[in-house]
Amino acid sequence: MVGSVENGGEAVEILPDHFDPTAVVPEPLPKVVESDGELVNGKSNGDREIVLGRNVHTTCLEVTEPEANDDFTGDKDAFMASILARYRKTLLERTKHHLGYPYNLDFDYGALAQLQHFSINNLGDPFIESNYGVHSRQFEVGVLDWFARLWEIEKDEYWGYITNCGTEGNLHGILVGREVFPDGILYASRETHYSVFKAARMYRMECVKVDTLVSGEIDCADFKVKLLAHKDKPAIINVNIGTTVKGAVDDLDLVIQTLEESGFTHDRFYIHCDGALFGLMMPFVKRKAFGSSDFEVYEAPKVSFKKPIGSVSVSGHKFVGCPMPCGVQITRLEHINALSRDVEYLASRDATIMGSRNGHAPIFLWMEKLSPLVLEQRWEVRIVFVLCIISD
């Protein structure tokens, strides 16, 4: 019976009768507000504004203090269980119909449920064991080695870590660039993810926005004009491997060529590749030509440390699929020594943006068995599917 528990033969009412723990909670759409912040209930008047703190409190689950003489907890446990059951139903329903975010939701990490009782924390440098013993560095470094191989950099020449998200990778990559060139100017195309401009604000860097082509790729003609106007300062460039809205892949080779033609030698620029969206997909993608049944290899310039790039980052929860946000950041070891400091209480090195780091995420990524074959097959299926929709 919903809303009650048996207590020694006596039913204790804990929930109103209308409470259905299996119901899906509809979330109300944010109300439309006018530009002066006034709510216009239920009516659409064009642009919708985001108002801090509004809309959320109507659906929030308040945290309540226990009563002082509260010694019977059975009813509370049942109440909690019903709240969670209802929430789970909502998650199931929303996951089924969720659209618009480039997340892979097709994963099953059931085997890892046994680890959730542990506070696994990889704080500090992945390559230096800290004095916090409950960590998963053995998984983390295994995953990093895989990415180093993918992006063609030797084990003893790279440094990296598993981040909390793609944004953290961008914050780290641009920080490394800034540490290498303290007076460098940051260049990023207008279609660049907002996290890159956030980095510019956080680090108080001069930032130049470069125009894009209709496809969303960086316009190297405009890039050249802007480089030549700031020839006196080193250049730090964010190259997009998949922009968030259009999925545009900047031409890495053309960016490097433009830098060289503008008189920037390799010791005068730093390139960070934001591969949050497609960084893990481009190496495996094969493009199907319209009207043909064969796959032909997609010819986007390869991301490789054999080219003069400084760092690459990806999101782990987008392409790989992971129940918690995470990402991967790889850079050159030579750069990291300038950035890091030894921290005595960790007995480790502080080279990451965050202090405490999720020790579960590396195990999830490791479990995914990032084999090229699996990744390739996954994308073949999706690309064919997308092309079928487009060509219909």
Ligand SMILES: *Cc1c(COP(=O)(O)O)cnc(C)c1O
């Ligand atoms: C999603 C995305 C990011 C940020 O990644 P998060 O994991 O959401 O922090 C950065 N750049 C691009 C191009 C993205 O698509």
